[in-house]
Amino acid sequence: MTSDAARADGLTDAVQAVLPALEQWLRFTDMTGPARRRDSWQAVLDVPLPDKGAGAGPALAELADWVVANGLPIGAPGFTGFITTGPSTVPAVAQFAAAVASPQRYAVSAFNLLEGVSLRWLAQACGLDPTVAGVYSSGGSVANLLALGAARQAAFERLGVDVGRDGLPPGARGRIYAGTEAHHTIHRSAAVLGLGREAVRPVPVDDRQRVRPDLLAGMIERDVAAGDVPVAVVGVAGTTNTGAIDPLDALADVAERHGVWLHVDGAYGLPAAGVEELAGRFAGVRRAQSWIVDPHKWLATGVGCAATFVRDPELLHRTFTQTPAAYLAMPGSGAVASAFEDFGVHYDDLSVELSAPPRGVLVWAVLREIGRDGLHERIRRHVAYARRLTDLARAHPRLEALTDPELSVACLRYRPAHPVADAELDALNEELLRRLWRTTAHLPSSTVVAGRFAIRPCYVGVRHTDADVTGLAAALVELGDALVAERAA
Structure with missing residues (x-):
């Protein structure tokens, strides 16, 4: 055969x-x-x-x-559950084209070129300095791991230890400081990096779910006095639960005063930092040493696309470099006449992936189609949706807004006209959410805000409309009223 x-x-x-x-x-x-x-x-x-x-x-x-x-209908107009969405048309086609025309991101090809071009464009769209260095990975989990790996390398190099090469010194305790609203991938990163999940020190948040820098300084000082090594301070640019933005400028002050790496987890919200009227909420974002952003959220590239940016790519290299492999050597010299005479940027030495698809073409496709202005207008529209839903909840006698949105996440609940105990109110809204999923086109998720069960839509998709916002508010009232009537019967 x-x-x-x-x-x-x-x-x-x-x-x-x-x-x-x-x-x-x-x-x-x-x-x-x-x-x-x-x-x-x-x-x-x-x-x-x-x-x-x-x-x-x-x-x-x-x-x-x-x-x-x-x-799975995550690209549907009414899907506001996870902070992710289905791809728009052009990046979906770009992903298909990459799978056929360039399954790997390396060597001499237009897809390899677009890795670097798109990282530069993405940094600019997020309001970062275009000279920061970046690498793509599969999502925020890996992106945070890479950034915190670089932070760990920097922290122990200051002590004379190449931890990427030699491992953690015996008895060493590294610490990462993150607000209690930070994503759990920070803890997983600490575990994978050998620090342990318990190395993440939870910093309390204020009544707007933002980390408190005034408490952070004392925590760092006590840990240093105990012989611990501060590895990183994490500021979140758009928390998963409520979309809160940590006070990055104040965090940068604390981090600089104590010589600690500042990492910004902007998986969700970092693109909003490039929007002129929203930029003030991200004051201090450029003072960090690393950032992450997930284009599969607000850029709608399709799931499986995240970026890590750092000031010093050599730290990533020292952390994640592979031992030399003969089969990866490119024997060409002088003029390149074959695609395989030039490996291109060794992204494999800046990440945990060797084999990887070209993800930059997805980001390039989005920004080439709609430009920075189109992206920023999308963000403005979605932030306005969260604000509109919150205003509707505050204006209705049987809806209650639980947060004041900073980005495109709204948190609200149905509240009957008669007094209801907290536990019963939580159970009522849990059942209300299930009915939304089963009987309507509205698919938000839930969270807990200050101990209260909240229905939590997040607007990041390209297909949302004004009708999806007003329709969700109306459905909450209609289904909530029906539930209350059933329980009273």
Whole structure:
């Protein structure tokens, strides 16, 4: 046999076989369908490994009829749950093009070039200095790990230890300082970096869910006195729960006074720092040593795209560099006549990934299509949606706003006209959220604000409209009233 069992031609026909199903999916006409039909598609798909393949035609038909048709509607207009969204059209096509034309991000290709170009554009769109160095990864979890890895390297190098090469000194205790509203990926990063989850020192937050710098300084001083090594202070530019922005300028003051690395977790909110009328909320953001941002959030590239920026890429290199590998050596010299005579930027030595797809083309595609102005206008619109929903809640006698939005997250709840105990009110809103998911096109998530259960929409998708905002408020009242009536019957 000289040919492979997989089809390697006929790309146009193969794509056209699935496109109608994708177009139908993007109408989002049946939001609860995949859950209702779970038994049927699971029976078709969850079968034993076949010895003989069905061939391209049946595989594509199954993909269209059973897989695409039962996807996850995170790109729907009413989806405001996770801080992520489906891709807009151009980056979706760019991702497909990259998968076919350049499966790896290295060597001489336009895709390799766009890694660097897009990182520069992204830094500028976020209001950072375009000279900062960056590397892409799969999401905020890895992006935070890379930044805090560089912070750990810098902290121990000041003590004369190359921790990336030699490991942590015996008995050393590194500390990371983050507000109690910081994302749990900070703790996971500490664990992976050998510091341990308990190395993350929780700093209390104020009544607006922002870290308190006045308490941070004392915590650092006590740890230093105990022989601990301060590794990093983490400021969050848009918390997951409420969208709060930590006082970055004040954090920078504390960090500089104690010689500690300042890292900004801007996975969600950092693009808003580039918006002129919002920039004041991010005062001090440029004073950090590292930043992360997830383009798969506000840029709508599609999930699996994050960026880490640092001032000094050599710290990343000393932390994550691989031992030399002969098979990665490029023997070319002088003029390059083959794509494989120049490896390009060694992103593999700045990250935990060697093999990696070109993610920069997704960011390039978004910014090439809509530009900085288009991105910033999207952010303005979404921040206005959160404000509008909050205003609707404050104006309605049976809705209650639980936060004053800084970005595009709103937190609210239904509150009956008659007095209700806190526990009963939480249970009522939990059931209300389930009914929203099951009976409407509105798909927010939940959180807890100052001990109170909150319904929490976050606007980052490209398909949200004014009607999704007013419709959610109306649905909360309608379903809440119905629930109260049922319980009274």
